[in-house]
Amino acid sequence: MTQVTMTVNGKSVSGTVEGRTLLSEFLREGLRLTGTHVGCDTSQCGACVVHVNGNAVKSCTMLAAEAEGAEVRTIEGMADADGTLSTIQQAFQDHHGLQCGFCTPGMVMSAAALLSENPKPTEAEIRAYLEGNICRCTGYHNIVKAIMAASGQEASAVAAE
Amino acid sequence: MPKDHGIGASSKRREDVRFLTGNGNYTDDINVAGQAYVHFLRSDVAHGRLTKVDTSAAAEMPGVIRVFTGADFEGVGGLPCGWQVTDKHGNPMQEPAHPVLAQGKVRHVGDPIAAIVAETPAQARNAAEAIEIDIEDLPAVIDMKAALQEGAPKVHDDLDNNLCYDWGFVEENKGAVDEAFSKAAHVTTLELVNQRLVANPMEPRVAVGDFNRSTGDSTLYTTSQNPHVIRLLMGAFVLGIPEHKLRVVAPDVGGGFGSKIFHYAEEAFCTFAAKALARPVKWTSSRSEAFISDAHGRDHVTKIELALDADNNFTALRTETYANMGAYLSTFAPSVPTWLHGTLMAGNYKTPLIYVNVKAVFTNTVPVDAYRGAGRPEATYQLERVVDKAARELGVDPIALRRQNFITEFPYATPVAVEYDTGDYNATMDKLLEMVDRDGFDARAAESAKSGKLRGFGVNTYIEACGIAPSALVGQLGARAGLYESATVRVNATGGLVVMTGSHSHGQGHETAFPQVVADMIGIPEDMVEVVHGDTANTPMGMGTYGSRSLAVGGSAIVRATEKIINKAKKIAAHLMEASEGDIELKDGQFTVAGTDKSVAWGDVTLAAYVPHNYPLEELEPGLEETAFYDPANFTYPAGAYACEVEVDPDTGKVEICSFAAADDFGNVVNPMIVEGQVHGGLAQGIGQALLEGAVYDSDGQLLTASYMDYAMPRADDVPSFQVDHSCSTPCTHNPLGVKGCGEAGAIGSPPAVVNAVVDALNRGGHNVTHIDMPLSPSRVWSAMNG
Ligand code: FES
Ligand code: FES
Numbered sequence: 001m002t003q004v005t006m007t008v009n010g011k012s013v014s015g016t017v018e019g020r021t022l023l024s025e026f027l028r029e030g031l032r033l034t035g036t037h038v039g040c041d042t043s044q045c046g047a048c049v050v051h052v053n054g055n056a057v058k059s060c061t062m063l064a065a066e067a068e069g070a071e072v073r074t075i076e077g078m079a080d081a082d083g084t085l086s087t088i089q090q091a092f093q094d095h096h097g098l099q100c101g102f103c104t105p106g107m108v109m110s111a112a113a114l115l116s117e118n119p120k121p122t123e124a125e126i127r128a129y130l131e132g133n134i135c136r137c138t139g140y141h142n143i144v145k146a147i148m149a150a151s152g153q154e155a156s157a158v159a160a161e
Numbered sequence: 162m163p164k165d166h167g168i169g170a171s172s173k174r175r176e177d178v179r180f181l182t183g184n185g186n187y188t189d190d191i192n193v194a195g196q197a198y199v200h201f202l203r204s205d206v207a208h209g210r211l212t213k214v215d216t217s218a219a220a221e222m223p224g225v226i227r228v229f230t231g232a233d234f235e236g237v238g239g240l241p242c243g244w245q246v247t248d249k250h251g252n253p254m255q256e257p258a259h260p261v262l263a264q265g266k267v268r269h270v271g272d273p274i275a276a277i278v279a280e281t282p283a284q285a286r287n288a289a290e291a292i293e294i295d296i297e298d299l300p301a302v303i304d305m306k307a308a309l310q311e312g313a314p315k316v317h318d319d320l321d322n323n324l325c326y327d328w329g330f331v332e333e334n335k336g337a338v339d340e341a342f343s344k345a346a347h348v349t350t351l352e353l354v355n356q357r358l359v360a361n362p363m364e365p366r367v368a369v370g371d372f373n374r375s376t377g378d379s380t381l382y383t384t385s386q387n388p389h390v391i392r393l394l395m396g397a398f399v400l401g402i403p404e405h406k407l408r409v410v411a412p413d414v415g416g417g418f419g420s421k422i423f424h425y426a427e428e429a430f431c432t433f434a435a436k437a438l439a440r441p442v443k444w445t446s447s448r449s450e451a452f453i454s455d456a457h458g459r460d461h462v463t464k465i466e467l468a469l470d471a472d473n474n475f476t477a478l479r480t481e482t483y484a485n486m487g488a489y490l491s492t493f494a495p496s497v498p499t500w501l502h503g504t505l506m507a508g509n510y511k512t513p514l515i516y517v518n519v520k521a522v523f524t525n526t527v528p529v530d531a532y533r534g535a536g537r538p539e540a541t542y543q544l545e546r547v548v549d550k551a552a553r554e555l556g557v558d559p560i561a562l563r564r565q566n567f568i569t570e571f572p573y574a575t576p577v578a579v580e581y582d583t584g585d586y587n588a589t590m591d592k593l594l595e596m597v598d599r600d601g602f603d604a605r606a607a608e609s610a611k612s613g614k615l616r617g618f619g620v621n622t623y624i625e626a627c628g629i630a631p632s633a634l635v636g637q638l639g640a641r642a643g644l645y646e647s648a649t650v651r652v653n654a655t656g657g658l659v660v661m662t663g664s665h666s667h668g669q670g671h672e673t674a675f676p677q678v679v680a681d682m683i684g685i686p687e688d689m690v691e692v693v694h695g696d697t698a699n700t701p702m703g704m705g706t707y708g709s710r711s712l713a714v715g716g717s718a719i720v721r722a723t724e725k726i727i728n729k730a731k732k733i734a735a736h737l738m739e740a741s742e743g744d745i746e747l748k749d750g751q752f753t754v755a756g757t758d759k760s761v762a763w764g765d766v767t768l769a770a771y772v773p774h775n776y777p778l779e780e781l782e783p784g785l786e787e788t789a790f791y792d793p794a795n796f797t798y799p800a801g802a803y804a805c806e807v808e809v810d811p812d813t814g815k816v817e818i819c820s821f822a823a824a825d826d827f828g829n830v831v832n833p834m835i836v837e838g839q840v841h842g843g844l845a846q847g848i849g850q851a852l853l854e855g856a857v858y859d860s861d862g863q864l865l866t867a868s869y870m871d872y873a874m875p876r877a878d879d880v881p882s883f884q885v886d887h888s889c890s891t892p893c894t895h896n897p898l899g900v901k902g903c904g905e906a907g908a909i910g911s912p913p914a915v916v917n918a919v920v921d922a923l924n925r926g927g928h929n930v931t932h933i934d935m936p937l938s939p940s941r942v943w944s945a946m947n948g
Binding site for chain 1: 187283365875
């Protein structure tokens with residue numbers, strides 16, 4: 001058992017973890033931040049994506065101990081303090097970019113990372129970037145549309161209808 | 162102007178806010194104080210006799226509370242099957258026992274042998290390694306036709322053989338169908354495989370069992386599309402717990418696509434163990450475990466023959482299908498290849514004579530059951546492939562051949578036992594052709610050719626039977642359940658409403674769409690209506706969400722309950738305004754007396770119902786709460802026309818979808834945004850089946866595609882943006898909303914369009930290819946071209 005301390009959504013937190021405890025487990029079980037989801041055990045679905053020091057990371061592939069001292073942001077930290085949705089979250093609602101909502105936290109965190117690297121991505125760039133995030137519900141159409149809209153681009157450029 | 166509220170408006174989904182902020186409440190987010198953790202030890206061989214299961218060492222491992230085996234379940238019922246098919250000789254299907262934990266034999270990789278309950282998940286996992294197991298290997302039966310050979314090893318020793326049933330539909334028509342074939346001017350024959358798929362909702366299954374020592378009540382939290390069905394099946398048939406002592410809660414459910422309809426062993430185990438240990442227990446499936454324990458879908462092998470006369474009219478259709486049941490009968494498995502498949506074989510065509518034969522087979526594989534579309538995609542795929550092949554053989558335009566044979570008059574009774582109420586198949590085809598710029602195809606093909614690619618265009622139509630289902634009819638067909646839906650509408654004193662429904666969303670947006678309907682009927686804002694679902698403790702007994710039924714059946718129950726509310730409210734309003742009940746009108750939340758300027762507001766009436774000071778108490782009970790159970794008079798029949806354009810790289814065989822268009826007739830639409838989203842998702846799953854997905858077993862029964870590394874899920878760059886349209890609407894004639902259902906259409910209609918397009922591309926490129934089995938992987942396409 002080791003003690004870890006990190007900043008999660010702006011708050012300093014610490015806890016005792018086993019060497020093998022994954023960051024995803026620490027967030028979900030240790031901190032009860034259950035917005036981060038676990039959809040696979042081969043690090044391929046992206047439901048668990050969080051930001052660690054500003055980078056999108058699959059939290060199921062990182063040990064909690066490796067996040068010692070890091071700045072971690074999860075889906076719970078995306079909205080403004082007063083509850084107002086961020087531009088990306090709002091775009092997902094406006095463009096119906098989610099159905100069951102299970103992939104959504106990872107999608108939003110990946111989309112946020114994409115837009116900070118590339119503020120005006122093309123549709124092809126969005127689709128390529130989301131390669132590590134599986135959604136079984138939406139067929140991706142409205143996710144792509146939402147990210148285009150969040151980047152300030154005409155969403156209907158994607159939408160065929 | 163698009164509407165901004167009520168029926169027909171793209172109201173934004175209210176459930177999104179919690180999902181977008183990490184505040185969803187999925188089953189794995191539920192933790193009950195003091196819970197222990199379950200790990201299942203599963204068979205790693207496909208078929209074998211259990212000669213030793215020794216748990217004594219495991220029981221001594223750190224943190225282990227108890228280890229359960231099949232022996233603990235000897236006095237307990239097995240998992241029941243909810244549908245009994247009668248074979249072509251009039252005999253009931255062979256129905257094997259399905260124990261909660263294996264007894265005597267293991268029958269597929271993943272079959273649970275033992276369950277360890279421990280203080281932590283890691284302790285439960287570690288203890289599994291200490292269980293001593295001896296399995297005498299038996300030869301596995303994997304291939305369906307081999308399973309039916311004389312002398313094949315039996316999956317179930319106590320059955321006659323591996324044949325679940327041999328079904329003929331309609332058996333009495335077989336002679337006439339054969340005769341029509343003997344007189345046909347042309348017969349097109351196609352043999353094809355509708356491959357096994359894994360539903361793969363992104364949320365893996367979870368079960369949390371709890372037991373209240375003070376009341377003796379059991380509670381199960383589970384990832385289910387239909388908590389009432391689980392309560393009934395598990396309570397009555399497995400554990401012997403009456404409904405009033407058992408509560409089943411399915412909170413937010415992260416997708417299902419059919420795979421979360423069924424009652425699973427893990428649910429029964431967690432409920433049983435919680436009671437046995439008087440302690441909450443939790444099981445969370447890993448994805449690897451999901452691949453070998455969630456019911457799979459499809460897995461049909463079919464030969465289809467189409468007879469045409471000299472004028473290219475379809476005169477008869479004959480099919481023979483082998484349908485894989487897997488090792489046990491999952492809850493609704495027997496109905497999928499029969500009543501959800503055979504009844505759809507007329508498709509959109511007026512073929513007068515049809516005979517469908519289905520042999521359902523037990524094999525040493527994971528059980529197979531309904532997956533998005535369930536039977537209807539299998540019917541559509543074979544029919545639309547054989548029609549396309551016939552057009553190619555006859556040298557006629559595939560669209561013209563379809564149009565010539567379309568059903569154009571409604572209602573239309575098919576020769577396969579169903580009656581289509583409405584439809585306009587030419588209208589959806591016209592709309593589709595408007596959407597796809599078919600005239601520009603040659604120019605696009607020339608452009609593709611410049612980069613060495615072959616371009617192809619494929620089209621297909623589909624029909625499905627949704628709004629499942631009229632209870633009396635399905636009862637005759639073998640269903641052991643009714644398929645009505647229920648709703649209780651409770652109006653609160655200050656005018657807000659709570660709608661308690663037996664339907665249960667797992668992504669379909671019920672919390673948004675149902676209030677649109679109710680608010681529209683009363684003329685109040687949608688946010689005055691709240692939906693409660695997913696908990697047997699606070700919803701009336703209902704059958705849940707699958708088969709594109711929630712709006713058509715569940716929505717109709719809500720309409721009926723709301724009508725009862727309005728009728729009673731009008732009586733109260735008549736009393737308040739001293740008018741006669743027949744003169745009361747309700748509009749925009751105001752009751753008025755026709756021909757006068759008298760009015761009372763909705764809220765005044767609801768308050769009077771609960772504060773009945775000035776109230777007709779001698780004629781009317783106080784309060785305003787009504788329940789309705791709605792049993793549909795018929796199925797609904799959504800239909801449409803789909804088109805796909807592909808580019809094939811002849812050097813690699815890689816297929817790229819250039820465009821995909823869908824013109825659907827869903828009848829009336831309550832929330833167009835949600836409907837389009839449902840179609841998008843279905844299309845991606847259908848394209849996934851056509852190009853990428855497939856569960857593959859080796860001959861020993863090992864599942865070779867048991868993770869996302871080997872099972873190719875469609876990702877964002879595998880699919881295009883879609884063109885979808887639902888403006889061609891022929892409203893359903895027999896439900897109050899005129900709706901048909903939209904959840905499965907995309908997955909039903911898209912695979913044949915893709916395969917038709919690829920075959921078209923290859924033929925345009927000079928390759929005489931008549932068929933390629935799905936998934937159309939680069940190697941399969943390349944081999945077909947270079948075969
Ligand atoms: S849970 Fe991390 S990638 Fe699937
Ligand atoms: S919304 Fe359900 S998996 Fe993406």
